[in-house]
Amino acid sequence: MHELGIVFHIIRSVEEVGRANQVRHIRAVALELGEVSGVVEEYLQDCWKWAAARSAMLDGAQLKVRTIPARTVCEACGEVYPTVQYGRQCPACKSEQTHLVQGNEMMIQEIEVDPESEAIPAADE
Template sequence: MHELGIMTSVMDAACEAARAEGATRLLSIKLSIGEATEAVEDALRFSFEALAASDPFTEGATLDVTMIRPRSVCLECGEEFEHDLHNRFCPACDSFATELLAGRELQIDSIEVDLPDD
């Protein structure tokens, strides 16, 4: 299950950034991940919940996941199109000469934290 590895890296990065800003708690993470990574959203959520519960700094934090559909451009005719993971043939000219434009992302869009009162 590579989702646990993904979420471990996401949590490490988010916690490091939060602590660097003096946060007392991590409250939420917004994550964008491409479907072409083949990460399973439910497994990401399960991994996040298990990791968040194991640390008082992250306990109770929430995860907002945006799954990004694969999108390619045809190198023959220039058509841009969405597709599933396995069918990248151009719907306009049936060419397989395509380039993936979106769907392999893994990005922390934002984090929400508690900061100490000054």
């Protein structure tokens, strides 16, 4: 299960941004996840709950996942089609000269800060 490693990476990244912006608590993290990224959202959510509970900044934070649909383009005819439905073969011309153009990405889209969270005092205060 590589989802736990992915969650640890997301948490490290979010904590780094939080510290840089003097944030005490994050309410939610929005993640865009490609339909064919190889990440199982159910496992990702389970790992998130476990790992976020161990972070003072992310304890109780929600992971909001938005799925990016997989799209493939055919180099032979230019057709762009849904990858999961048709696979590598173009439904328009039956060519296999295709490549994925969207749907394997994973990006942190938004970090929602708890509005009641006080800023971390600067070291010189």
